[in-house]
Amino acid sequence: MPVPVPPQESSAPSRPSSTLGVLRVYLGPLKWQVAGLAALLLTGTGLNLLLPQLLRAFVDSAKLGAGADVGLMARLAGLYILLAIGVQLMTAGATYVGARVGWTATNRLRVDLMAHLLSLDMREHKERTPGEMIERIDGDVTALSNFFSQFAVRVFGAALLLVGALFMFFREDWRVGAGVTLFTTVTLIAMNRVRKLGVEPTRLERESSARLFGFVEERLAGLEDIRSLGAGGHHLNSFLRTQRTFFTRSVNSWRRRSIVWQLSMALFAVGYVGVLSVAVGLYATGAITLGTAFLLYNYMSLVEEPIDQLTQQLQELQKAGASLVRVGEILALRSAIHGGTLELPEDGALSLAFEDVSFSYSPDEPEVRGVLHGVSFHLPAGQTMGLLGRTGSGKTTLTRLVSRLYDATSGSVRLGGVNVQDVDLHGLRRRVAVVTQDVQLFQASVRDNLSFFDPEITDEEVEAALNEVGLGTWLARLKDGVHTPLPTGSLSAGEAQLLAFARVMLRDPAVIILDEPSSRLDPATEALLTAAMTRLLDGRTAIIIAHRLDTVARADRILVLGDGEVLEDGPRAVLARNSGSHYAELLRAGTLEEEGEGVLA
Numbered sequence: 001m002p003v004p005v006p007p008q009e010s011s012a013p014s015r016p017s018s019t020l021g022v023l024r025v026y027l028g029p030l031k032w033q034v035a036g037l038a039a040l041l042l043t044g045t046g047l048n049l050l051l052p053q054l055l056r057a058f059v060d061s062a063k064l065g066a067g068a069d070v071g072l073m074a075r076l077a078g079l080y081i082l083l084a085i086g087v088q089l090m091t092a093g094a095t096y097v098g099a100r101v102g103w104t105a106t107n108r109l110r111v112d113l114m115a116h117l118l119s120l121d122m123r124e125h126k127e128r129t130p131g132e133m134i135e136r137i138d139g140d141v142t143a144l145s146n147f148f149s150q151f152a153v154r155v156f157g158a159a160l161l162l163v164g165a166l167f168m169f170f171r172e173d174w175r176v177g178a179g180v181t182l183f184t185t186v187t188l189i190a191m192n193r194v195r196k197l198g199v200e201p202t203r204l205e206r207e208s209s210a211r212l213f214g215f216v217e218e219r220l221a222g223l224e225d226i227r228s229l230g231a232g233g234h235h236l237n238s239f240l241r242t243q244r245t246f247f248t249r250s251v252n253s254w255r256r257r258s259i260v261w262q263l264s265m266a267l268f269a270v271g272y273v274g275v276l277s278v279a280v281g282l283y284a285t286g287a288i289t290l291g292t293a294f295l296l297y298n299y300m301s302l303v304e305e306p307i308d309q310l311t312q313q314l315q316e317l318q319k320a321g322a323s324l325v326r327v328g329e330i331l332a333l334r335s336a337i338h339g340g341t342l343e344l345p346e347d348g349a350l351s352l353a354f355e356d357v358s359f360s361y362s363p364d365e366p367e368v369r370g371v372l373h374g375v376s377f378h379l380p381a382g383q384t385m386g387l388l389g390r391t392g393s394g395k396t397t398l399t400r401l402v403s404r405l406y407d408a409t410s411g412s413v414r415l416g417g418v419n420v421q422d423v424d425l426h427g428l429r430r431r432v433a434v435v436t437q438d439v440q441l442f443q444a445s446v447r448d449n450l451s452f453f454d455p456e457i458t459d460e461e462v463e464a465a466l467n468e469v470g471l472g473t474w475l476a477r478l479k480d481g482v483h484t485p486l487p488t489g490s491l492s493a494g495e496a497q498l499l500a501f502a503r504v505m506l507r508d509p510a511v512i513i514l515d516e517p518s519s520r521l522d523p524a525t526e527a528l529l530t531a532a533m534t535r536l537l538d539g540r541t542a543i544i545i546a547h548r549l550d551t552v553a554r555a556d557r558i559l560v561l562g563d564g565e566v567l568e569d570g571p572r573a574v575l576a577r578n579s580g581s582h583y584a585e586l587l588r589a590g591t592l593e594e595e596g597e598g599v600l601a
């Protein structure tokens with residue numbers, strides 16, 4: 001089984017950005033299925049139009065009374081049944097092929113969109129909420145899927161049937177044809193106008209529904225806080241208000257929408273009366289047979305169905321159009337971060353250097369002050385650097401530049417002497433591991449959580465990594481070992497950190513960036529973490545955003561950041577001896593956590 005390779009900015013395949021481009025790329029390879037669909041629809045429509053002709057022949061033969069050819073009538077009835085079954089089979093086939101085309105095209109589009117979003121750089125992600133991204137991948141693509149799968153079948157099929165039925169009317173009598181065509185045009189225009197009345201109320205209803213779900217999701221996520229603050233009653237009241245709005249908007253939108261079918265029923269009642277009156281009139285004058293009168297009535301029902309479909313689908317068509325534009329916009333986004341061609345060595349630690357690095361989250365707005373200013377340091381291979389600084393001084397930002405979540409606005413970041421911008425991105429991210437305080441766990445087995453779903457990593461390797469970070473006894477308690485599902489939220493903060501360490505162990509990176517947990521852990525867990533950290537950092541280059549003196553004490557070097565500038569950088573032992581240094585001051589204060597901010601300010 002091939003190992004899934006995470007999408008990279010540099011290797012992202014070129015994806016269509018225009019609306020037509022999206023259609024061409026995703027429907028193009030399915031051209032034979034689309035052709036098959038058209039054939040099924042055409043045949044089905046043809047058969048459908050033939051049925052009333054058989055009915056006419058049957059009625060006209062029956063009218064002859066005793067002289068009727070019973071054999072012919074039986075054959076006509078048999079043929080009618082066969083054709084009716086044929087129509088049903090064609091319709092079922094067209095629905096199946098349509099759905100298949102729709103799902104195949106949109107599944108590919110969904111995968112491409114997902115891969116594209118994963119490959120976009122952090123700047124793009126910060127500009128959109130995760131909810132918006134989910135709406136693009138799910139909501140818009142589902143709208144498109146409906147469009148691909150149903151539009152062809154419903155709209156194209158309905159249009160074919162309508163044109164066919166009108167043609168048949170003209171064939172029988174051009175005056176009837178002209179009358180029904182006029183009726184069809186007026187009905188289509190009127191229903192379209194009326195349908196528009198429902199658009200805004202429907203939008204408001206959907207907005208309320210989204211708000212209701214958003215409300216529930218947010219409150220469930222913050223359940224602990226809500227309970228501990230005793231805010232349950234307040235939130236329930238807000239929930240009732242949100243629900244009431246949803247209800248009133250739903251009723252309003254239903255009322256508006258119901259006008260459409262009420263109008264449709266009224267118009268068709270008029271249409272049927274008109275056609276029947278004409279048919280009866282023509283029959284009375286002897287211009288047509290009774291069978292033809294039946295035929296006209298039947299063709300009228302073949303006009304009603306497509307008009308209903310067409311007006312219904314028009315709204316879907318508008319929705320799909322808007323989705324197609326939005327999907328095209330997302331696919332047109334290009335990551336500003338591109339990988340280079342150089343490969344980092346596969347083994348061994350690497351030195352890390354910042355050379356006069358400045359960085360701003362908004363490089364296009366010079367009036368916004370950047371986060372890092374002229375940062376320079378050199379961390380020899382295999383050494384650990386303790387990174388200190390008060391909140392907001394730029395510590396996390398500095399580490400983000402190493403794995404190229406962002407690129408320096410000026411200056412360069414070098415790994416093993418090579419500018420990170422010249423290195424292949426996939427390779428870079430494989431060699432640089434980041435452990436944040438906020439460990440992300442997935443609804444998957446322990447094994448998959450550690451290996452990131454890489455089947456090449458064996459169970460034994462996963463077990464070894466867990467044992468190495470001190471989670472051996474925890475693992476022994478699990479029912480199915482590494483295959484036990486790991487429910488989100490089931491781990492303590494310390495265990496989650498240790499799992500994150502085990503993940504890094506499995507990857508064997510050259511550089512480790514570690515944002516140490518700032519929350520206090522119990523002494524036993526701290527001891528475990530410290531031991532695991534020692535094993536993790538052994539023989540690797542590391543930056544630790546340190547919150548505790550213990551951790552800093554293990555660092556070879558110390559760098560103190562203040563407002564994005566290097567306040568102090570040097571070997572820890574030297575700084576500790578220099579009583580005037582920031583670091584020595586911190587040591588005198590006794591703890592980094594409680595008093596660090598005051599000292600570093």
Ligand SMILES: Nc1ncnc2c1ncn2[C@@H]1O[C@H](COP(=O)(O)OP(=O)(O)OP(=O)(O)O)[C@@H](O)[C@H]1O
Binds near residue numbers: 394395398
């Ligand atoms: N994605 C972002 N977009 C814009 N500004 C950001 C972004 N991330 C951080 N900042 C800003 O950059 C500055 C430095 O943030 P950073 O997270 O690097 O600080 P820090 O030293 O790691 O702080 P802490 O110790 O609280 O984690 C802060 O003013 C912060 O508001």
